[in-house]
Amino acid sequence: MQAVLSAGEAQALERRAAREDTPNRSPRKGFFTDTTICIGCKACEVACKQWNQLPDDGLYFSGMSYDNTVALGASTWRHVAFIERPLTIAPDGATDVSWLFSSDVCKHCARAGCLEACPTGAIVRTEFDTVYVQPDICNGCGYCVINCPFGVIDRRQDDGRAWKCTMCYDRLKDDMQPACAKACPTDSIRFGDLDELREIAQLRVSRLQEHGVDEAYLYGADAASQPGTEGLNAFFLLVDKPEAYNLPPDPVAPAKRVKDTWKSFAMAAVGMAAMALASALSSRGTRA
Amino acid sequence: MTHSDGRDIDTAMATLSGEGAQQVVKNARESLRQAQPKPWEHIPGSGGEDVTYYGLPMLKESVWSIDIPIYYFLGGAAGAAMTLGAAVQFACGKSRELRRFSEICHWTGIIGSTLGAAFLIHDLGRPERFLAMLRVFRPTSPMNVGAWILAGAAPSAIATGMLIHRDGWMGAVGEAAGYVSGVFGAGLAGYTGVLVSNSAIPAWIAGRRWMPVLFMASGATTATSVLDLFYEGPAGSRIAMLFGTAARSVEVAAAVQVERAAAEVPIVAEPFSRGATGALWKAAGALTAASLALTLVPGKSRRKRQIAGVLGIAGSLALRFAVHYISNASAREPRASFHQQRKK
Numbered sequence: 001m002q003a004v005l006s007a008g009e010a011q012a013l014e015r016r017a018a019r020e021d022t023p024n025r026s027p028r029k030g031f032f033t034d035t036t037i038c039i040g041c042k043a044c045e046v047a048c049k050q051w052n053q054l055p056d057d058g059l060y061f062s063g064m065s066y067d068n069t070v071a072l073g074a075s076t077w078r079h080v081a082f083i084e085r086p087l088t089i090a091p092d093g094a095t096d097v098s099w100l101f102s103s104d105v106c107k108h109c110a111r112a113g114c115l116e117a118c119p120t121g122a123i124v125r126t127e128f129d130t131v132y133v134q135p136d137i138c139n140g141c142g143y144c145v146i147n148c149p150f151g152v153i154d155r156r157q158d159d160g161r162a163w164k165c166t167m168c169y170d171r172l173k174d175d176m177q178p179a180c181a182k183a184c185p186t187d188s189i190r191f192g193d194l195d196e197l198r199e200i201a202q203l204r205v206s207r208l209q210e211h212g213v214d215e216a217y218l219y220g221a222d223a224a225s226q227p228g229t230e231g232l233n234a235f236f237l238l239v240d241k242p243e244a245y246n247l248p249p250d251p252v253a254p255a256k257r258v259k260d261t262w263k264s265f266a267m268a269a270v271g272m273a274a275m276a277l278a279s280a281l282s283s284r285g286t287r288a
Numbered sequence: 289m290t291h292s293d294g295r296d297i298d299t300a301m302a303t304l305s306g307e308g309a310q311q312v313v314k315n316a317r318e319s320l321r322q323a324q325p326k327p328w329e330h331i332p333g334s335g336g337e338d339v340t341y342y343g344l345p346m347l348k349e350s351v352w353s354i355d356i357p358i359y360y361f362l363g364g365a366a367g368a369a370m371t372l373g374a375a376v377q378f379a380c381g382k383s384r385e386l387r388r389f390s391e392i393c394h395w396t397g398i399i400g401s402t403l404g405a406a407f408l409i410h411d412l413g414r415p416e417r418f419l420a421m422l423r424v425f426r427p428t429s430p431m432n433v434g435a436w437i438l439a440g441a442a443p444s445a446i447a448t449g450m451l452i453h454r455d456g457w458m459g460a461v462g463e464a465a466g467y468v469s470g471v472f473g474a475g476l477a478g479y480t481g482v483l484v485s486n487s488a489i490p491a492w493i494a495g496r497r498w499m500p501v502l503f504m505a506s507g508a509t510t511a512t513s514v515l516d517l518f519y520e521g522p523a524g525s526r527i528a529m530l531f532g533t534a535a536r537s538v539e540v541a542a543a544v545q546v547e548r549a550a551a552e553v554p555i556v557a558e559p560f561s562r563g564a565t566g567a568l569w570k571a572a573g574a575l576t577a578a579s580l581a582l583t584l585v586p587g588k589s590r591r592k593r594q595i596a597g598v599l600g601i602a603g604s605l606a607l608r609f610a611v612h613y614i615s616n617a618s619a620r621e622p623r624a625s626f627h628q629q630r631k632k
Contacts, residue, residue, distance in 0.1 A: 053306030055294035055313045064342045071344060075294075075311060081341060113488060119432035120417075121424035135310055139420045140413015142351040143431045146615070149488040151347040158314035160413025166307045243626050246341035250629040254486045255428040258496065261485040265500035268481075269474040271538075272368065272504050276375035279530035283386070283523045284379055 028129040029172065030233035031181065031189060032197040033103055034204060035245075036216065038188040040066060040101035044078040047183035051168065052077065065099075071246075072104055074156035077165040078180050079104045083244050102245050103189055105180070106131070106152045106165035107220060108233035111253040114164075117147035122162075129194070129233060130167040138162055149229070149251035167234075194233060198222065201237060208237075215239045219247060228252030338623060346622040347488055350615055355411035357608040359404045360480050363438070364507025364604070365514060366400025367477030369393045370445055372511060372531060374470020376524075377452075377463070389515075389524035394448045394466060396514055397473060401442040408438075430483040437479055441472035477507035484611065490556045490628045491618035492611075495546035502542035502607075508535030509576060510604040516597030525593065529583060536580035536600060543573050543607070553628045559617035568610040575603030 048054070054075045062068050065082035072079045080103050087098035112131045115123040122137035123144060133144075133153070140160040144153050153164040168178035176182070181191035190197060201218050208216040216239050218225065220232035228251050242249045293313035297304060304310075340346075350356075373393025380386030409418045421435035444465045451462025481503030485496035492499070512532030519528060547569075551557040559565040579599035582592060618624050 051306060052308035053295055053297060053304055054308035055311060057294075064344075067342075073348075075308065077308075083341065116426075116428040117431065117486065119424075119426065119429045119435055120420040121426065122420070137417075137420055137423075138414070139417035141421070141431060142411075142413065143429070143483075145348045146350045146487040146489055146619070148348065151345065151488075151619075154348050155351045155413055156311060157351070157413075159312040161311075162413075163308065163311060168307070170307055241339060243622075244339050244341065246344060246346050246622065248346060248625055248629055251488075254488055254493075257493065258430070258482060258486045261482050261496045261500060264497050265478050265482050265504075268478050268501040268504040272477065272508055272535075273371055273375065273470070273474050275508075275534045276372045276531055277379065279527045279534075280372075280375040280379035280386075282530060283526045284381065284383075 027127060028194040028233065029167065029191065030108065030129075030194040030197055030235070031105060031167070031178075031191055032201045032235060032237070033105065034188050034190070034201070034237045035100065035102040036188075036208065036213070036237060036239060037186045038080070038101040038103055039186055040080055040082060040099070041185060042080050043183040043185060044103050044180035044189055045069060045076070045080060047179040048078045048165075049075075051171070051179035052166070072106070072152045072154075072164075074154040074159070074163040077105065077163075081245055083240065085240070085244070100240060100244070102236065102238070103180070103184075104245070104247075105234050106167075107150055107229070107235070108165075108167060109253065110223065110230035110233065111228075111256065113147040113149055113253045113255070114144035114153050114162075116253060116255040117143045119143060126169060126172075128167065128169075128172050130169065130172075131164075131233075132166055132169050133162055133164060135161055135163075147254050149248055149253065197235075201235070204237060213239060226251070228256065338626075340622045340626070344622065345620050346625050347619040349619040350489075350612075351413075352612070353411055354609070354612075355407040357605075357612040359407045359411075360503065360608040360611070361506075361510060361605050362400045362404035362407065363480060364477050364503060364608075365510035366397045366404060366445070366507075367441065367473040367475065368504070368508040368511035368535070369396035369400065369514070370441060370469040370473025371471075371477065372508075372527075373397060373448075374467050374473070376527060377466045377470075383523065385521045385523050386527075389519065389521065389527065390466070391449070391452065392515065392519060392524075393511070394445055394452070394469065396511060397441070397445040397469060398449050401438065401445055401476065405438060405442060430479055430486045434476075434479040434483060437472055437475040441469060441476045444469035444472055474504075478504035484615070487615075488625070489615045489618050490553075490621075490624040491550055491559055491614050494550040494552065494556050494628065496549075498542045498545040498549065501538065502546055505535050505538035505542055506576075506604045506607050508532075509539050509579070509600045511535075513579070513597040513600030513604070516593040516600070520590065522588075525588070529593075532596075532600070533580065533583050536576055536583060539576050539604070539607070540573060540580060543569075543576075553624070553631070555621065555627050556618065556624045558621070558624075559614040563617070565610060565613045565617050568606055568613060572603050572606035572610050575599050575606060577603075579603055 067082045083100035086095045089096045108130045122134045138161040155162045177191040181189045219236040220226045221235045223230040373390045376390040426432040447465035478500045481500030484492045485499045512528045515528040547560045582596040
């Protein structure tokens, strides 16, 4: 195992070992999904369903490559996207299809739209810095559904509550890694301390670029690259535009944008009250 | 026993204790809100610059039923009526007619807010947990703020309606409650505009500067339209005419502003002009404009006022439904978000 690690990765592991002895080390946990080594096996989808005991999604043929789960939803907490792109394979212009695979998941945003919108406080941030929906409190108002800039969380209609990836909160509490990361045969899904994952991810990008994969970049790795969410606790390494993976190019937590809306609201309220008063006062002298 | 709810778990072999184990499945096949795939003609990834993932939605559509636009309508009318009622209560002096007018406003507020609350609770996935809305105060959530506003508006309106005509201290309490409901009413009429703007839906985000104005004006239009229909009396009619003219004018103008803001990104504006959502949006504008025109026609004919009232109510109701369905159309189009975020 150690043999296949680069010098940088080995260093990162050493740093991790050192950090484990430090009592105040960062508790922030996350996923780093490296799509370049995903093989599209869907072991993550299966492991997630199995561990979390989620019902199936209807099992139908979508016709869209090998993607049969289509999107994340109330009972689909990992979703492998299959992106087919035309690829020129010979100088005479002959083309074939190239495949990209990406295991999508809830991003557990640093500024989470769902959490900020939740009117009941059912959605909370855990001690691992993940975003968790408490099923015993959620009253199914559905506001989080339209507040997720990634379209992740959904309400299951017959259950009545909103559901999404918990980052295997139950496993984390027992010091285990989430089921999807555990099951991933290529380590495309990595789980760990967020700052450490960022180091590994950065090394992986530079390594890919050294090998000529210039289009490799990190999606949502930190607040600097994605200010709207202030960084994702589950970030990705991609090799095409975010749109190709059905990811938004510049997602923003909705509450970050509504300062002006509240101002309009205040002005409209004062305006309406003033108009009501003016109408009332102007009619004072009118006699029946 | 093996669960046949899509879990295939043999309870003799395993216990249902996973994070998703409590998810209720009543009809495994029909209950899922999964995006349905569409047939495609070319290799999907080859969209060039304007690439999407098989044209599938990037966002989730809202799960709200028609209960919610009906609530916007009822809550808006109730809120505006409470504010107008408080204003008239303040200005009426000893005029018996205006006291009655003010009471009718308060009762419009009572009926609208309690009926609205019923629709709101009915739409919840777990209606029995509606009080969970009040277990926290969360300023980042307009829905939470709105729940508190509604929790202040409806009881204060009810107290006003019950007590204001009494003598002595009870009448004084009713009087005070009337002013309190006037303040909460303004909030009730407009917070829903903030609620829709605070979302990831491209069409709603685009119009966010004008949404509260539009919602509040629409509420005021509905409230005065109700008065146009049911109220008779010279001073009160004049108030309804003045307030209603302002409300209808602002509603028409704010709708134009919302659409103009959306038009900054062409694909975001599409639901405002195309298809059923576009037709509904345009109908709303036309009905409100017609109601405004009729209100401005001189004369005190009762029939004229009633027709203006019907048009105003129809316009506001169409507007609420248009806003609701436009959001779903907007969520279904992934390029609306993509273009908006790349400022195309």
